[in-house]
Amino acid sequence: MANDELKQTWKVPEPTLRRLPWYLAFVKLLKQRGETSISSTQIAKEINVDASQVAKDLSYVNISGKTRVGYEIDTLIDVLEDFLGFNSTHKAFLFGVGSLGAALLQDTGLGQYGLEIVAGFDIREELSGTSINGIPVYHMSELSTMQKRYGATIGIITVPVDKAQEVTNHIITEGIKALWNFTPFRIRVPEHIVVQNTSLYAHLALMFNRMNSTN
Ligand SMILES: NC(=O)c1ccc[n+]([C@@H]2O[C@H](COP(=O)([O-])OP(=O)(O)OC[C@H]3O[C@@H](n4cnc5c(N)ncnc54)[C@H](O)[C@@H]3O)[C@@H](O)[C@H]2O)c1
Numbered sequence: 001m002a003n004d005e006l007k008q009t010w011k012v013p014e015p016t017l018r019r020l021p022w023y024l025a026f027v028k029l030l031k032q033r034g035e036t037s038i039s040s041t042q043i044a045k046e047i048n049v050d051a052s053q054v055a056k057d058l059s060y061v062n063i064s065g066k067t068r069v070g071y072e073i074d075t076l077i078d079v080l081e082d083f084l085g086f087n088s089t090h091k092a093f094l095f096g097v098g099s100l101g102a103a104l105l106q107d108t109g110l111g112q113y114g115l116e117i118v119a120g121f122d123i124r125e126e127l128s129g130t131s132i133n134g135i136p137v138y139h140m141s142e143l144s145t146m147q148k149r150y151g152a153t154i155g156i157i158t159v160p161v162d163k164a165q166e167v168t169n170h171i172i173t174e175g176i177k178a179l180w181n182f183t184p185f186r187i188r189v190p191e192h193i194v195v196q197n198t199s200l201y202a203h204l205a206l207m208f209n210r211m212n213s214t215n
Pocket residue numbers: 095096097098099100101121122123124140157158159160161163167181182183184198199200201
């Protein structure tokens with residue numbers, strides 16, 4: 001990606017980046033049903049987002065605004081996937097092949113979103129040399145060697161919470177540039193490193209809270 005394009009992508013507001021994958025999933029569903037075009041008004045209705053918001057979100061994406069006539073579905077899918085980075089392959093290492101880590105290795109869906117987990121790492125000796133879903137698992141001590149082989153840029157962190165910072169520090173020195181952190185620890189990183197924290201539990205708390213307020 002050219003530098004200018006990269007800067008453009010950075011300017012996209014986070015809520016827009018969260019909504020665009022919803023639009024993509026919906027448009028893919030329409031394609032499966034044999035539809036060939038869709039308007040932003042239709043997307044808005046289906047996703048339950050304001051039509052002007054949909055048009056604004058799509059204005060960040062490089063697709064010509066045939067708002068009333070509708071977008072050609074194949075083109076919209078291509079452009080959205082490209083924009084969201086789902087069409088390119090990002091190589092990732094996963095750290096901590098425990099219950100969550102192993103489940104993520106099992107998930108074949110990640111590949112459709114451009115994330116290719118090429119190897120898992122753990123400190124448990126008995127795991128090294130094994131594989132999950134065809135993905136090899138290595139001992140942490142092999143990280144340097146494997147990084148030379150695979151050149152991964154993303155690190156998925158599924159180690160125990162008290163190991164999160166230590167593992168982060170270590171893998172950054174091995175060339176990992178972006179971290180998908182599943183631990184509840186707020187890891188500290190140098191400015192040029194990208195961190196995305198993800199927690200299933202945070203969403204649970206939200207659901208419980210909303211359930212209680214509707215009782
Ligand atoms: N974000 C979420 O929604 C979510 C959901 C479940 C768990 N978690 C978090 O994910 C993490 C893992 O949870 P789990 O239930 O899979 O735990 P687990 O104990 O089953 O797995 C942790 C794995 O990390 C390995 N490990 C420990 N130290 C390591 C190191 N220094 N380097 C590499 N590997 C190391 C362990 O050997 C183990 O295999 C925890 O921090 C937990 O809080 C988050």
